[in-house]
Amino acid sequence: MHIIDRRLNPGGKSFANRQRFLRRARAQVRKAVREASSSRSIKDAGKGGEISIPAGGVQEPVLRRSSQGGVRDYVLPGNKKYVEGDTIPRPEQGGGQSRASDSGEGEDEFRFALSDEEYLDLYLEDLELPDLAKRQLAGAQSVEWRQAGFSTAGPPSRISVPRTLRHSMSRRIALRRPKPDDIEALREEIEKREGAGEASDELAELRAELELKVKRNQRIPYIDPVDVRYRRLESTPKPIAKAVMFCLMDVSGSMNEHMKDLAKRFYSLLYLFLRRRYEHVDVVFIRHTHEAQEVDEQTFFYSRETGGTVVSTALFKMEEIVRARYPISDWNIYAAQASDGDNTSSDNAVVLQQLRDVILPICQYYAYVEVGADDEEEPPGGAGEPSTNLWRAYRRISVDAPFAMRKVRHRRDIYPVFRELFARRPEGVTADGS
């Protein structure tokens, strides 16, 4: 009997199979993931978890009998009251002991769990920051080291033993270095003849040969410094695009809990997306009431604040931060603003001016999301055009500007709108400005 401890064996033997399965069910899984997102809390937005997909797509058909029709016979245990000849009404379809597995396509659900990684991959698939143009090549760039051939110089730790020995061997063959075995054999031969008391010319010749060989062996080293090769590394500069995302959020009193929830959901998605896709993206959180302040992530998402509404303060704050920390020549600048559309009337003109003259020219992309009440009725005139203060003001921004705005009323709209705003576009096309 053997006992083998397999516990330390690398796990994940099913990983390759699991990937194959996910690839096969990709379309359905993607759909399920996107549908699941609307019912999740903010904190869980990026977590993996259980999803269910219709079983039809991943069904494995086999030749089997239908579960209905014909004459069937069962042998069951646990008879208590039946006697021969009794009749029993048929159990109702669907329920009962034989849960029919062939209840048609798509009715059965296949449930399984996705890891965080898999979940996010599908969730944020095909999203990209538009127009990531300014690529910083100088300065704090990252360097990638790659194996690139062999060199004759380098640190001992990078010696390539196979290469070195290959060179050593070819040199030894080329210079005809005598093998130790040959020398040994020769020496034994001589000793044998000496032992036999032989003293001929032949023996003298052998002695000379041995001497030559030993000398040669000593003169030609086994490994010569010219043999040594090192694994060479080459550095390739990796261009990184520096980008900063400004998140502007209205937290004034006019925003009710529902609206704040929507806005936060939007930002948490955005944050998730940025963190996952771009290693080098700075995120700046600015919240504003009648005054704006830069806050950290925790405060932005989880603390409360009330006050009036002066949108322009946030824009001025943003300008101030850009001037202080993010030189326009080096940074791609993005902004996303969420608000209920309320603004102090007198401020509208200021906002518009600030946006047109300062913010938009320095921005690669500016997205505005207007959050509305759940039960808000569609405004007359159709097409879902809201008529808030801010919306009307933003309408006047020219179509050519890198600006997009959308209205969100319900949780379930967040993700589609987010996808719309950040969907990967063909080169050169910017977001439409409606």
Added chain:
Amino acid sequence: MTMLAPSPLLYQGADWDFDLIRRVHEAIGEIGIKEMGLDPYPNQIEVITTEQMLDAYASTGMPLFYRHWSFGKHFARNEALYRKGYQGLAYEIVINSNPCIVYIMEENSATMQALVLAHAGYGHSHFFKNNYVFKQWTDADGILDYLEFARGYLAKCEDRHGQEEVERVLDAAHALQSHGVHRFPRKRMPDLRSEEKRAEERRRHGEQLFNDLWRTVPVGQKRRAGKEDDDRRRALLGLPEENLLYFLEKTAPRLKAWQREVLRIVRLINQYFYPQQQTKVMNEGCATYSHHRIMTRLHEKGQIDDGAFLEFIHSHTSVVLQPAFDDRRFSGINPYALGFAMCCDIERTCTKPTEEDREWTPAIAGNGDAYGTLREIWANYRDESFISQFLSPTLIREFGFFRVVDDEDEEEMNVAAIHNERGYRKVRRALSRHYDIAYRDPDLQIVDVDLAGDRKLILQHRVLDGMLLEENDTQKVLQHIADLWGYDVKLIEIDEAGAELAEHAASPRRMFT
């Protein structure tokens, strides 16, 4: 003066280590081999974690398997069920190989490990080595090597032809695997070790014979086939043929050599599992009876303490629980329960027979050699014959078995037989039939192929008791057959009188290239 004897206990408490496993294994062998006369393969015990157990689940328990998305699907489902607590994991998995590989879970307690060793390492292993179905159909020495070859071969195919192409062939082959076994022994027993060599030889032979000139040879006028040629042609093709995979592998005109090899791999692996489907009740009965005897003897000899024995009894009873048909937990007949009960009943018949037993099973009643009789039975029966021979009236009463007939044309279901004098034989025959593979699987055969005309392949399903094939699945499987065959396929369902009940047809979607 008394000497303090060393404690005979093998262990105390729940903790275990490798040394303990070795001691317990030895003590069990003492009982299993010396007292019960079991003859198992040598054991190779492998300790694994939960994660690894889930992995093993996904690939039908085998330690290595080729890759396919369906295993990923099973893994995903089992994992979800397990994490939510809907489903526990098995304590062990045992593989019919030589040496017999027994996986045991690291979180089992010492008693559970002892139970598992007795159950799998002695019970199952004895059954694998001695039962005639296994002897006839499986090659315990070669299976692991063959799986290794299969995995390597399929990986190579994926490199050469792309994952998607290989997946298409595998999907089709998996859909047909229930109809990819030889049910009757052929001339040659499968010898999995030399399979790998033969695959290579086949390929090389094909390469050697290849001569592009043959393509340019002008084809002569074909002779018009006469009526008498029909039978000859069918005989040449080996029709009718019930092993669909075998027929397609050998005969499908458009498959590449590697695709045939993939079909062959799926077919041979499935053939290896074929005996397990036929001996579920007996196999579990043998293992459960063995572990029950062994653990009881260990306790009697004072090698395990009362606590350990109670722990064993607790898990044993939940394994052999048979809920009644109207119980919420009922999900068919529990093979552990039935198998164990039958083995115990045979022991009782041998040692303490009643008048009834003498009448029903005169050959073994009161022969006094329970272990010998059981070994004999374990070696020479499969579920169907085992039940039809040895399910005694005592057990039918105990289980309260009754037979219900559900005829489509009747208003209600009818109780056809119960556990009484008139019903014993009927119940027994009906139950034994449920374990007959030939009855359980639909009877499908390839009956003809129009080689001279449009090459349409014709399959036949002999409908039993009016039970037709499931429409949806059949269409999908037929599609797979058509893809493999490369031409149209037709499936006719006929009843006993030969009248046609239904017809399915499929045309190939995309050629295998």
